[in-house]
Amino acid sequence: MIEVENLCRRYGSATALDGVSFAAQSGEVVGLLGPNGAGKTTTMRILTGFMPPTSGRARIDGHDVVEDSLAARAKVGYLPERTPLYPDMTVEGCVTFWAELRGVKKPRPAAHEALRKVDLFGRRQSLVRSLSKGMRQRLGLAQALVHNPPVVILDEPTIGIDPAQVIEVRQTVKALGKEHTVLFSTHILTEAEQVCDRVVILNLGRVAAEGTPDSLRKTLFSGDRVAVQVQGLSPEAALKALRAATGVAQAEPDGVGFVVRGKTGVDVRPHVAGAVQRAGGLVIELRPIELTLEDIFLNLVGKGGN
Ligand SMILES: Nc1ncnc2c1ncn2[C@@H]1O[C@H](COP(=O)(O)OP(=O)(O)OP(=O)(O)O)[C@@H](O)[C@H]1O
Ligand SMILES: [Mg+2]
Structure with missing residues:
Protein backbone atom coordinates (compact mmCIF):
# COMPACT_ATOMS: atom_id res chain seq x y z
CA MET A 1 0.00 0.00 0.00
CA ILE A 2 0.95 3.63 -0.41
CA GLU A 3 0.72 6.25 2.34
CA VAL A 4 1.44 9.91 1.70
CA GLU A 5 1.35 12.41 4.56
CA ASN A 6 1.57 16.14 4.16
CA LEU A 7 4.13 15.96 1.39
CA CYS A 8 5.81 19.23 0.41
CA ARG A 9 8.38 19.79 -2.29
CA ARG A 10 9.98 23.05 -3.32
CA TYR A 11 12.19 23.68 -6.33
CA GLY A 12 14.12 26.77 -5.29
CA SER A 13 11.46 29.29 -4.38
CA ALA A 14 8.72 27.48 -6.38
CA THR A 15 6.39 25.15 -4.49
CA ALA A 16 5.51 22.03 -6.50
CA LEU A 17 3.77 20.13 -3.67
CA ASP A 18 2.07 21.91 -0.82
CA GLY A 19 0.85 19.44 1.81
CA VAL A 20 -0.35 16.46 -0.20
CA SER A 21 -1.88 13.52 1.70
CA PHE A 22 -3.58 10.40 0.37
CA ALA A 23 -3.41 6.62 0.58
CA ALA A 24 -3.83 3.66 -1.74
CA GLN A 25 -4.80 0.32 -0.22
CA SER A 26 -3.58 -3.01 -1.56
CA GLY A 27 -5.46 -4.19 -4.61
CA GLU A 28 -6.67 -0.70 -5.38
CA VAL A 29 -6.13 1.27 -8.60
CA VAL A 30 -5.81 4.94 -7.69
CA GLY A 31 -5.64 7.65 -10.31
CA LEU A 32 -3.59 10.76 -9.71
CA LEU A 33 -5.40 13.27 -11.83
CA GLY A 34 -4.35 16.81 -12.58
CA PRO A 35 -3.50 19.36 -15.25
CA ASN A 36 0.07 20.05 -16.43
CA GLY A 37 2.28 21.19 -13.59
CA ALA A 38 -0.10 19.93 -10.87
CA GLY A 39 2.64 17.91 -9.19
CA LYS A 40 1.89 14.36 -10.38
CA THR A 41 5.41 13.50 -11.54
CA THR A 42 6.93 15.16 -8.47
CA THR A 43 4.75 12.99 -6.19
CA MET A 44 5.71 9.85 -8.09
CA ARG A 45 9.41 10.65 -8.09
CA ILE A 46 9.29 11.04 -4.32
CA LEU A 47 7.36 7.77 -3.90
CA THR A 48 9.88 5.87 -6.03
CA GLY A 49 12.90 7.27 -4.17
CA PHE A 50 14.28 9.36 -7.04
CA MET A 51 14.03 12.54 -5.02
CA PRO A 52 13.40 13.38 -1.37
CA PRO A 53 10.47 15.54 -0.24
CA THR A 54 11.23 18.94 1.29
CA SER A 55 9.00 17.87 4.19
CA GLY A 56 6.32 15.31 4.95
CA ARG A 57 6.48 11.52 4.71
CA ALA A 58 5.66 8.75 2.30
CA ARG A 59 5.62 5.00 2.85
CA ILE A 60 5.55 2.08 0.43
CA ASP A 61 4.28 -1.10 2.07
CA GLY A 62 5.18 0.39 5.44
CA HIS A 63 8.72 1.44 4.44
CA ASP A 64 9.58 5.12 4.62
CA VAL A 65 10.86 6.28 1.21
CA VAL A 66 13.61 8.37 2.82
CA GLU A 67 14.62 6.52 6.00
CA ASP A 68 14.14 3.04 4.58
CA SER A 69 14.75 3.84 0.94
CA LEU A 70 16.20 0.52 -0.25
CA ALA A 71 13.37 -1.55 1.22
CA ALA A 72 10.80 0.89 -0.15
CA ARG A 73 12.32 0.78 -3.62
CA ALA A 74 12.34 -3.02 -3.66
CA LYS A 75 8.56 -2.95 -3.18
CA VAL A 76 7.77 -0.63 -6.06
CA GLY A 77 7.82 -0.77 -9.85
CA TYR A 78 7.93 2.53 -11.73
CA LEU A 79 7.07 3.53 -15.26
CA PRO A 80 8.52 7.02 -15.61
CA GLU A 81 7.21 9.67 -18.03
CA ARG A 82 9.88 8.61 -20.52
CA THR A 83 11.30 5.10 -20.25
CA PRO A 84 14.80 4.62 -21.59
CA LEU A 85 14.74 1.56 -23.87
CA TYR A 86 17.58 -0.13 -25.78
CA PRO A 87 16.57 -0.32 -29.45
CA ASP A 88 18.98 -3.11 -30.45
CA MET A 89 18.00 -5.58 -27.75
CA THR A 90 15.20 -8.10 -28.06
CA VAL A 91 12.10 -7.58 -25.96
CA GLU A 92 12.99 -10.62 -23.86
CA GLY A 93 16.64 -9.54 -23.55
CA CYS A 94 15.57 -6.16 -22.33
CA VAL A 95 13.24 -7.38 -19.61
CA THR A 96 15.68 -10.11 -18.53
CA PHE A 97 18.38 -7.44 -18.20
CA TRP A 98 16.10 -5.37 -15.96
CA ALA A 99 15.31 -8.44 -13.91
CA GLU A 100 19.05 -8.96 -13.36
CA LEU A 101 19.49 -5.31 -12.38
CA ARG A 102 16.66 -5.73 -9.89
CA GLY A 103 18.40 -8.79 -8.41
CA VAL A 104 15.62 -11.21 -9.37
CA LYS A 105 16.74 -14.82 -8.71
CA LYS A 106 15.43 -16.36 -11.94
CA PRO A 107 15.54 -13.48 -14.41
CA ARG A 108 14.30 -15.22 -17.55
CA PRO A 109 11.16 -16.84 -16.12
CA ALA A 110 10.42 -13.56 -14.33
CA ALA A 111 10.80 -11.70 -17.64
CA HIS A 112 8.43 -14.15 -19.32
CA GLU A 113 5.83 -13.71 -16.63
CA ALA A 114 6.02 -9.91 -16.86
CA LEU A 115 5.73 -10.08 -20.66
CA ARG A 116 2.65 -12.27 -20.34
CA LYS A 117 1.06 -9.77 -17.97
CA VAL A 118 1.44 -6.95 -20.50
CA ASP A 119 0.52 -9.18 -23.44
CA LEU A 120 3.91 -8.98 -25.17
CA PHE A 121 5.00 -12.58 -24.73
CA GLY A 122 4.36 -13.31 -28.41
CA ARG A 123 6.77 -10.53 -29.36
CA ARG A 124 9.58 -11.58 -27.04
CA GLN A 125 12.03 -12.25 -29.90
CA SER A 126 11.35 -8.90 -31.64
CA LEU A 127 13.87 -6.10 -31.53
CA VAL A 128 12.78 -3.18 -29.40
CA ARG A 129 13.23 -0.84 -32.38
CA SER A 130 10.50 -2.70 -34.29
CA LEU A 131 7.82 -2.12 -31.62
CA SER A 132 5.03 0.42 -31.95
CA LYS A 133 4.75 3.19 -29.35
CA GLY A 134 1.97 1.37 -27.53
CA MET A 135 4.03 -1.83 -27.41
CA ARG A 136 7.01 0.14 -26.12
CA GLN A 137 4.80 1.50 -23.40
CA ARG A 138 3.79 -2.04 -22.49
CA LEU A 139 7.46 -3.03 -22.52
CA GLY A 140 8.03 -0.20 -20.04
CA LEU A 141 5.25 -1.71 -17.95
CA ALA A 142 6.93 -5.13 -18.08
CA GLN A 143 10.08 -3.47 -16.80
CA ALA A 144 8.12 -2.00 -13.89
CA LEU A 145 6.62 -5.43 -13.07
CA VAL A 146 9.56 -7.77 -13.52
CA HIS A 147 10.45 -8.05 -9.82
CA ASN A 148 6.76 -8.58 -9.01
CA PRO A 149 6.45 -5.55 -6.73
CA PRO A 150 3.35 -5.14 -4.55
CA VAL A 151 3.11 -1.47 -5.61
CA VAL A 152 3.18 -0.21 -9.19
CA ILE A 153 3.50 3.49 -10.06
CA LEU A 154 2.84 4.59 -13.64
CA ASP A 155 3.36 8.14 -14.87
CA GLU A 156 0.89 8.90 -17.69
CA PRO A 157 1.12 5.43 -19.27
CA THR A 158 -1.20 6.28 -22.19
CA ILE A 159 0.36 9.54 -23.32
CA GLY A 160 1.38 9.77 -26.98
CA ILE A 161 -0.10 6.49 -28.22
CA ASP A 162 -2.95 5.93 -30.63
CA PRO A 163 -6.54 5.37 -29.43
CA ALA A 164 -6.64 1.62 -30.11
CA GLN A 165 -3.49 1.05 -28.10
CA VAL A 166 -4.66 3.43 -25.39
CA ILE A 167 -7.55 1.04 -24.81
CA GLU A 168 -5.16 -1.90 -24.52
CA VAL A 169 -2.86 -0.11 -22.10
CA ARG A 170 -5.85 0.96 -19.97
CA GLN A 171 -7.04 -2.63 -19.84
CA THR A 172 -3.59 -3.78 -18.80
CA VAL A 173 -3.43 -1.16 -16.02
CA LYS A 174 -6.88 -2.12 -14.78
CA ALA A 175 -5.94 -5.80 -14.74
CA LEU A 176 -2.80 -5.03 -12.73
CA GLY A 177 -5.08 -3.86 -9.92
CA LYS A 178 -6.02 -7.48 -9.21
CA GLU A 179 -2.54 -8.29 -7.94
CA HIS A 180 -0.88 -4.97 -7.23
CA THR A 181 -1.58 -1.62 -5.64
CA VAL A 182 -1.54 0.71 -8.62
CA LEU A 183 -1.04 4.47 -8.67
CA PHE A 184 -1.18 5.97 -12.12
CA SER A 185 -1.30 9.53 -13.30
CA THR A 186 -3.33 11.05 -16.08
CA HIS A 187 -4.82 14.37 -17.04
CA ILE A 188 -7.79 12.71 -18.72
CA LEU A 189 -10.87 12.38 -16.52
CA THR A 190 -12.55 9.75 -18.68
CA GLU A 191 -9.42 7.62 -18.49
CA ALA A 192 -9.45 7.84 -14.71
CA GLU A 193 -13.14 6.89 -14.72
CA GLN A 194 -12.52 3.81 -16.81
CA VAL A 195 -9.53 2.50 -14.93
CA CYS A 196 -9.60 3.64 -11.28
CA ASP A 197 -11.34 2.56 -8.13
CA ARG A 198 -10.54 5.94 -6.65
CA VAL A 199 -9.20 9.25 -7.86
CA VAL A 200 -7.03 11.91 -6.20
CA ILE A 201 -7.18 15.24 -8.00
CA LEU A 202 -4.11 17.43 -7.72
CA ASN A 203 -4.11 21.07 -8.67
CA LEU A 204 -1.28 23.51 -8.00
CA GLY A 205 0.41 21.05 -5.68
CA ARG A 206 -2.64 20.42 -3.48
CA VAL A 207 -5.32 17.75 -3.30
CA ALA A 208 -8.33 19.51 -4.81
CA ALA A 209 -10.73 16.57 -4.51
CA GLU A 210 -10.69 12.86 -3.76
CA GLY A 211 -13.19 10.05 -4.17
CA THR A 212 -14.63 7.41 -6.47
CA PRO A 213 -14.99 8.51 -10.10
CA ASP A 214 -18.77 8.43 -9.69
CA SER A 215 -18.86 10.70 -6.66
CA LEU A 216 -16.38 13.09 -8.29
CA ARG A 217 -18.35 13.25 -11.48
CA LYS A 218 -21.42 14.23 -9.48
CA THR A 219 -19.53 16.91 -7.55
CA LEU A 220 -17.52 18.30 -10.44
CA PHE A 221 -19.89 18.19 -13.36
N1 LIG B 1 13.35 19.86 -11.77
C1 LIG B 1 12.52 20.90 -11.57
N2 LIG B 1 13.00 22.13 -11.31
C2 LIG B 1 12.17 23.18 -11.10
N3 LIG B 1 10.83 23.08 -11.12
C3 LIG B 1 10.29 21.88 -11.38
C4 LIG B 1 11.10 20.73 -11.62
N4 LIG B 1 10.28 19.68 -11.85
C5 LIG B 1 9.03 20.15 -11.75
N5 LIG B 1 9.03 21.46 -11.46
C6 LIG B 1 7.82 22.30 -11.25
O1 LIG B 1 7.00 21.69 -10.29
C7 LIG B 1 5.63 21.78 -10.63
C8 LIG B 1 5.02 20.40 -10.70
O2 LIG B 1 5.61 19.68 -11.78
P1 LIG B 1 5.30 18.16 -12.12
O3 LIG B 1 6.23 17.75 -13.19
O4 LIG B 1 5.29 17.37 -10.86
O5 LIG B 1 3.80 18.28 -12.67
P2 LIG B 1 2.92 17.19 -13.44
O6 LIG B 1 1.61 17.16 -12.75
O7 LIG B 1 3.67 15.92 -13.59
O8 LIG B 1 2.72 17.88 -14.86
P3 LIG B 1 2.60 17.20 -16.34
O9 LIG B 1 1.15 16.83 -16.50
O10 LIG B 1 2.96 18.33 -17.25
O11 LIG B 1 3.54 16.06 -16.43
C9 LIG B 1 5.58 22.54 -11.94
O12 LIG B 1 5.30 23.88 -11.67
C10 LIG B 1 6.96 22.37 -12.51
O13 LIG B 1 7.32 23.49 -13.29
MG1 LIG C 1 4.25 14.82 -15.19
Whole structure:
Protein backbone atom coordinates (compact mmCIF):
# COMPACT_ATOMS: atom_id res chain seq x y z
CA MET A 1 0.00 0.00 0.00
CA ILE A 2 0.95 3.63 -0.41
CA GLU A 3 0.72 6.25 2.34
CA VAL A 4 1.44 9.91 1.70
CA GLU A 5 1.35 12.41 4.56
CA ASN A 6 1.57 16.14 4.16
CA LEU A 7 4.13 15.96 1.39
CA CYS A 8 5.81 19.23 0.41
CA ARG A 9 8.38 19.79 -2.29
CA ARG A 10 9.98 23.05 -3.32
CA TYR A 11 12.19 23.68 -6.33
CA GLY A 12 14.12 26.77 -5.29
CA SER A 13 11.46 29.29 -4.38
CA ALA A 14 8.72 27.48 -6.38
CA THR A 15 6.39 25.15 -4.49
CA ALA A 16 5.51 22.03 -6.50
CA LEU A 17 3.77 20.13 -3.67
CA ASP A 18 2.07 21.91 -0.82
CA GLY A 19 0.85 19.44 1.81
CA VAL A 20 -0.35 16.46 -0.20
CA SER A 21 -1.88 13.52 1.70
CA PHE A 22 -3.58 10.40 0.37
CA ALA A 23 -3.41 6.62 0.58
CA ALA A 24 -3.83 3.66 -1.74
CA GLN A 25 -4.80 0.32 -0.22
CA SER A 26 -3.58 -3.01 -1.56
CA GLY A 27 -5.46 -4.19 -4.61
CA GLU A 28 -6.67 -0.70 -5.38
CA VAL A 29 -6.13 1.27 -8.60
CA VAL A 30 -5.81 4.94 -7.69
CA GLY A 31 -5.64 7.65 -10.31
CA LEU A 32 -3.59 10.76 -9.71
CA LEU A 33 -5.40 13.27 -11.83
CA GLY A 34 -4.35 16.81 -12.58
CA PRO A 35 -3.50 19.36 -15.25
CA ASN A 36 0.07 20.05 -16.43
CA GLY A 37 2.28 21.19 -13.59
CA ALA A 38 -0.10 19.93 -10.87
CA GLY A 39 2.64 17.91 -9.19
CA LYS A 40 1.89 14.36 -10.38
CA THR A 41 5.41 13.50 -11.54
CA THR A 42 6.93 15.16 -8.47
CA THR A 43 4.75 12.99 -6.19
CA MET A 44 5.71 9.85 -8.09
CA ARG A 45 9.41 10.65 -8.09
CA ILE A 46 9.29 11.04 -4.32
CA LEU A 47 7.36 7.77 -3.90
CA THR A 48 9.88 5.87 -6.03
CA GLY A 49 12.90 7.27 -4.17
CA PHE A 50 14.28 9.36 -7.04
CA MET A 51 14.03 12.54 -5.02
CA PRO A 52 13.40 13.38 -1.37
CA PRO A 53 10.47 15.54 -0.24
CA THR A 54 11.23 18.94 1.29
CA SER A 55 9.00 17.87 4.19
CA GLY A 56 6.32 15.31 4.95
CA ARG A 57 6.48 11.52 4.71
CA ALA A 58 5.66 8.75 2.30
CA ARG A 59 5.62 5.00 2.85
CA ILE A 60 5.55 2.08 0.43
CA ASP A 61 4.28 -1.10 2.07
CA GLY A 62 5.18 0.39 5.44
CA HIS A 63 8.72 1.44 4.44
CA ASP A 64 9.58 5.12 4.62
CA VAL A 65 10.86 6.28 1.21
CA VAL A 66 13.61 8.37 2.82
CA GLU A 67 14.62 6.52 6.00
CA ASP A 68 14.14 3.04 4.58
CA SER A 69 14.75 3.84 0.94
CA LEU A 70 16.20 0.52 -0.25
CA ALA A 71 13.37 -1.55 1.22
CA ALA A 72 10.80 0.89 -0.15
CA ARG A 73 12.32 0.78 -3.62
CA ALA A 74 12.34 -3.02 -3.66
CA LYS A 75 8.56 -2.95 -3.18
CA VAL A 76 7.77 -0.63 -6.06
CA GLY A 77 7.82 -0.77 -9.85
CA TYR A 78 7.93 2.53 -11.73
CA LEU A 79 7.07 3.53 -15.26
CA PRO A 80 8.52 7.02 -15.61
CA GLU A 81 7.21 9.67 -18.03
CA ARG A 82 9.88 8.61 -20.52
CA THR A 83 11.30 5.10 -20.25
CA PRO A 84 14.80 4.62 -21.59
CA LEU A 85 14.74 1.56 -23.87
CA TYR A 86 17.58 -0.13 -25.78
CA PRO A 87 16.57 -0.32 -29.45
CA ASP A 88 18.98 -3.11 -30.45
CA MET A 89 18.00 -5.58 -27.75
CA THR A 90 15.20 -8.10 -28.06
CA VAL A 91 12.10 -7.58 -25.96
CA GLU A 92 12.99 -10.62 -23.86
CA GLY A 93 16.64 -9.54 -23.55
CA CYS A 94 15.57 -6.16 -22.33
CA VAL A 95 13.24 -7.38 -19.61
CA THR A 96 15.68 -10.11 -18.53
CA PHE A 97 18.38 -7.44 -18.20
CA TRP A 98 16.10 -5.37 -15.96
CA ALA A 99 15.31 -8.44 -13.91
CA GLU A 100 19.05 -8.96 -13.36
CA LEU A 101 19.49 -5.31 -12.38
CA ARG A 102 16.66 -5.73 -9.89
CA GLY A 103 18.40 -8.79 -8.41
CA VAL A 104 15.62 -11.21 -9.37
CA LYS A 105 16.74 -14.82 -8.71
CA LYS A 106 15.43 -16.36 -11.94
CA PRO A 107 15.54 -13.48 -14.41
CA ARG A 108 14.30 -15.22 -17.55
CA PRO A 109 11.16 -16.84 -16.12
CA ALA A 110 10.42 -13.56 -14.33
CA ALA A 111 10.80 -11.70 -17.64
CA HIS A 112 8.43 -14.15 -19.32
CA GLU A 113 5.83 -13.71 -16.63
CA ALA A 114 6.02 -9.91 -16.86
CA LEU A 115 5.73 -10.08 -20.66
CA ARG A 116 2.65 -12.27 -20.34
CA LYS A 117 1.06 -9.77 -17.97
CA VAL A 118 1.44 -6.95 -20.50
CA ASP A 119 0.52 -9.18 -23.44
CA LEU A 120 3.91 -8.98 -25.17
CA PHE A 121 5.00 -12.58 -24.73
CA GLY A 122 4.36 -13.31 -28.41
CA ARG A 123 6.77 -10.53 -29.36
CA ARG A 124 9.58 -11.58 -27.04
CA GLN A 125 12.03 -12.25 -29.90
CA SER A 126 11.35 -8.90 -31.64
CA LEU A 127 13.87 -6.10 -31.53
CA VAL A 128 12.78 -3.18 -29.40
CA ARG A 129 13.23 -0.84 -32.38
CA SER A 130 10.50 -2.70 -34.29
CA LEU A 131 7.82 -2.12 -31.62
CA SER A 132 5.03 0.42 -31.95
CA LYS A 133 4.75 3.19 -29.35
CA GLY A 134 1.97 1.37 -27.53
CA MET A 135 4.03 -1.83 -27.41
CA ARG A 136 7.01 0.14 -26.12
CA GLN A 137 4.80 1.50 -23.40
CA ARG A 138 3.79 -2.04 -22.49
CA LEU A 139 7.46 -3.03 -22.52
CA GLY A 140 8.03 -0.20 -20.04
CA LEU A 141 5.25 -1.71 -17.95
CA ALA A 142 6.93 -5.13 -18.08
CA GLN A 143 10.08 -3.47 -16.80
CA ALA A 144 8.12 -2.00 -13.89
CA LEU A 145 6.62 -5.43 -13.07
CA VAL A 146 9.56 -7.77 -13.52
CA HIS A 147 10.45 -8.05 -9.82
CA ASN A 148 6.76 -8.58 -9.01
CA PRO A 149 6.45 -5.55 -6.73
CA PRO A 150 3.35 -5.14 -4.55
CA VAL A 151 3.11 -1.47 -5.61
CA VAL A 152 3.18 -0.21 -9.19
CA ILE A 153 3.50 3.49 -10.06
CA LEU A 154 2.84 4.59 -13.64
CA ASP A 155 3.36 8.14 -14.87
CA GLU A 156 0.89 8.90 -17.69
CA PRO A 157 1.12 5.43 -19.27
CA THR A 158 -1.20 6.28 -22.19
CA ILE A 159 0.36 9.54 -23.32
CA GLY A 160 1.38 9.77 -26.98
CA ILE A 161 -0.10 6.49 -28.22
CA ASP A 162 -2.95 5.93 -30.63
CA PRO A 163 -6.54 5.37 -29.43
CA ALA A 164 -6.64 1.62 -30.11
CA GLN A 165 -3.49 1.05 -28.10
CA VAL A 166 -4.66 3.43 -25.39
CA ILE A 167 -7.55 1.04 -24.81
CA GLU A 168 -5.16 -1.90 -24.52
CA VAL A 169 -2.86 -0.11 -22.10
CA ARG A 170 -5.85 0.96 -19.97
CA GLN A 171 -7.04 -2.63 -19.84
CA THR A 172 -3.59 -3.78 -18.80
CA VAL A 173 -3.43 -1.16 -16.02
CA LYS A 174 -6.88 -2.12 -14.78
CA ALA A 175 -5.94 -5.80 -14.74
CA LEU A 176 -2.80 -5.03 -12.73
CA GLY A 177 -5.08 -3.86 -9.92
CA LYS A 178 -6.02 -7.48 -9.21
CA GLU A 179 -2.54 -8.29 -7.94
CA HIS A 180 -0.88 -4.97 -7.23
CA THR A 181 -1.58 -1.62 -5.64
CA VAL A 182 -1.54 0.71 -8.62
CA LEU A 183 -1.04 4.47 -8.67
CA PHE A 184 -1.18 5.97 -12.12
CA SER A 185 -1.30 9.53 -13.30
CA THR A 186 -3.33 11.05 -16.08
CA HIS A 187 -4.82 14.37 -17.04
CA ILE A 188 -7.79 12.71 -18.72
CA LEU A 189 -10.87 12.38 -16.52
CA THR A 190 -12.55 9.75 -18.68
CA GLU A 191 -9.42 7.62 -18.49
CA ALA A 192 -9.45 7.84 -14.71
CA GLU A 193 -13.14 6.89 -14.72
CA GLN A 194 -12.52 3.81 -16.81
CA VAL A 195 -9.53 2.50 -14.93
CA CYS A 196 -9.60 3.64 -11.28
CA ASP A 197 -11.34 2.56 -8.13
CA ARG A 198 -10.54 5.94 -6.65
CA VAL A 199 -9.20 9.25 -7.86
CA VAL A 200 -7.03 11.91 -6.20
CA ILE A 201 -7.18 15.24 -8.00
CA LEU A 202 -4.11 17.43 -7.72
CA ASN A 203 -4.11 21.07 -8.67
CA LEU A 204 -1.28 23.51 -8.00
CA GLY A 205 0.41 21.05 -5.68
CA ARG A 206 -2.64 20.42 -3.48
CA VAL A 207 -5.32 17.75 -3.30
CA ALA A 208 -8.33 19.51 -4.81
CA ALA A 209 -10.73 16.57 -4.51
CA GLU A 210 -10.69 12.86 -3.76
CA GLY A 211 -13.19 10.05 -4.17
CA THR A 212 -14.63 7.41 -6.47
CA PRO A 213 -14.99 8.51 -10.10
CA ASP A 214 -18.77 8.43 -9.69
CA SER A 215 -18.86 10.70 -6.66
CA LEU A 216 -16.38 13.09 -8.29
CA ARG A 217 -18.35 13.25 -11.48
CA LYS A 218 -21.42 14.23 -9.48
CA THR A 219 -19.53 16.91 -7.55
CA LEU A 220 -17.52 18.30 -10.44
CA PHE A 221 -19.89 18.19 -13.36
CA SER A 222 -22.57 20.82 -13.40
CA GLY A 223 -24.38 18.92 -16.16
CA ASP A 224 -23.17 16.99 -19.16
CA ARG A 225 -22.56 18.68 -22.46
CA VAL A 226 -23.46 17.38 -25.90
CA ALA A 227 -22.53 18.52 -29.40
CA VAL A 228 -25.56 18.74 -31.69
CA GLN A 229 -25.84 19.15 -35.44
CA VAL A 230 -29.20 19.89 -37.03
CA GLN A 231 -30.48 19.74 -40.61
CA GLY A 232 -33.58 21.37 -42.07
CA LEU A 233 -33.82 24.33 -39.67
CA SER A 234 -32.30 27.79 -39.76
CA PRO A 235 -29.62 28.30 -37.09
CA GLU A 236 -32.00 30.66 -35.24
CA ALA A 237 -34.88 28.19 -35.31
CA ALA A 238 -32.60 25.33 -34.23
CA LEU A 239 -31.23 27.37 -31.33
CA LYS A 240 -34.73 28.31 -30.22
CA ALA A 241 -35.83 24.66 -30.27
CA LEU A 242 -32.73 23.54 -28.36
CA ARG A 243 -33.11 26.22 -25.68
CA ALA A 244 -36.75 25.26 -25.16
CA ALA A 245 -36.03 21.52 -24.81
CA THR A 246 -36.67 19.85 -21.44
CA GLY A 247 -33.62 19.65 -19.17
CA VAL A 248 -31.49 22.06 -21.22
CA ALA A 249 -29.59 24.61 -19.11
CA GLN A 250 -27.77 26.31 -21.96
CA ALA A 251 -27.41 26.07 -25.76
CA GLU A 252 -24.89 28.00 -27.85
CA PRO A 253 -23.80 27.90 -31.51
CA ASP A 254 -20.47 26.14 -32.00
CA GLY A 255 -18.94 25.79 -35.47
CA VAL A 256 -21.47 24.18 -37.79
CA GLY A 257 -23.57 22.96 -34.87
CA PHE A 258 -24.42 23.72 -31.24
CA VAL A 259 -23.22 22.86 -27.78
CA VAL A 260 -25.96 22.03 -25.32
CA ARG A 261 -25.46 21.73 -21.57
CA GLY A 262 -27.97 19.75 -19.58
CA LYS A 263 -29.18 20.51 -16.08
CA THR A 264 -27.41 18.43 -13.43
CA GLY A 265 -28.35 14.77 -13.59
CA VAL A 266 -30.40 15.05 -16.81
CA ASP A 267 -29.50 13.15 -19.97
CA VAL A 268 -30.67 15.78 -22.45
CA ARG A 269 -30.12 13.72 -25.60
CA PRO A 270 -33.66 12.33 -26.01
CA HIS A 271 -35.16 15.75 -25.18
CA VAL A 272 -32.91 17.48 -27.71
CA ALA A 273 -33.76 14.97 -30.45
CA GLY A 274 -37.50 15.31 -29.71
CA ALA A 275 -37.48 19.12 -29.61
CA VAL A 276 -35.66 19.43 -32.94
CA GLN A 277 -37.98 16.94 -34.58
CA ARG A 278 -41.10 18.74 -33.35
CA ALA A 279 -39.69 21.98 -34.80
CA GLY A 280 -39.46 20.23 -38.18
CA GLY A 281 -35.71 19.55 -38.23
CA LEU A 282 -33.50 16.50 -38.06
CA VAL A 283 -30.67 15.78 -35.64
CA ILE A 284 -27.73 14.40 -37.61
CA GLU A 285 -25.25 14.36 -34.74
CA LEU A 286 -25.70 14.01 -30.99
CA ARG A 287 -22.40 13.43 -29.27
CA PRO A 288 -21.47 13.70 -25.59
CA ILE A 289 -18.51 16.04 -25.13
CA GLU A 290 -15.86 14.49 -22.95
CA LEU A 291 -14.49 17.12 -20.62
CA THR A 292 -10.84 17.06 -19.76
CA LEU A 293 -9.83 17.97 -16.27
CA GLU A 294 -8.60 21.29 -17.61
CA ASP A 295 -12.10 21.99 -18.96
CA ILE A 296 -13.64 21.19 -15.59
CA PHE A 297 -11.28 23.44 -13.74
CA LEU A 298 -11.91 26.20 -16.26
CA ASN A 299 -15.64 25.68 -15.87
CA LEU A 300 -15.48 25.78 -12.07
CA VAL A 301 -13.05 28.65 -11.80
CA GLY A 302 -13.85 30.71 -14.89
CA LYS A 303 -17.64 30.74 -14.77
CA GLY A 304 -18.24 31.07 -11.07
CA GLY A 305 -19.07 27.40 -10.61
CA ASN A 306 -22.28 27.25 -12.65
N1 LIG B 1 13.35 19.86 -11.77
C1 LIG B 1 12.52 20.90 -11.57
N2 LIG B 1 13.00 22.13 -11.31
C2 LIG B 1 12.17 23.18 -11.10
N3 LIG B 1 10.83 23.08 -11.12
C3 LIG B 1 10.29 21.88 -11.38
C4 LIG B 1 11.10 20.73 -11.62
N4 LIG B 1 10.28 19.68 -11.85
C5 LIG B 1 9.03 20.15 -11.75
N5 LIG B 1 9.03 21.46 -11.46
C6 LIG B 1 7.82 22.30 -11.25
O1 LIG B 1 7.00 21.69 -10.29
C7 LIG B 1 5.63 21.78 -10.63
C8 LIG B 1 5.02 20.40 -10.70
O2 LIG B 1 5.61 19.68 -11.78
P1 LIG B 1 5.30 18.16 -12.12
O3 LIG B 1 6.23 17.75 -13.19
O4 LIG B 1 5.29 17.37 -10.86
O5 LIG B 1 3.80 18.28 -12.67
P2 LIG B 1 2.92 17.19 -13.44
O6 LIG B 1 1.61 17.16 -12.75
O7 LIG B 1 3.67 15.92 -13.59
O8 LIG B 1 2.72 17.88 -14.86
P3 LIG B 1 2.60 17.20 -16.34
O9 LIG B 1 1.15 16.83 -16.50
O10 LIG B 1 2.96 18.33 -17.25
O11 LIG B 1 3.54 16.06 -16.43
C9 LIG B 1 5.58 22.54 -11.94
O12 LIG B 1 5.30 23.88 -11.67
C10 LIG B 1 6.96 22.37 -12.51
O13 LIG B 1 7.32 23.49 -13.29
MG1 LIG C 1 4.25 14.82 -15.19
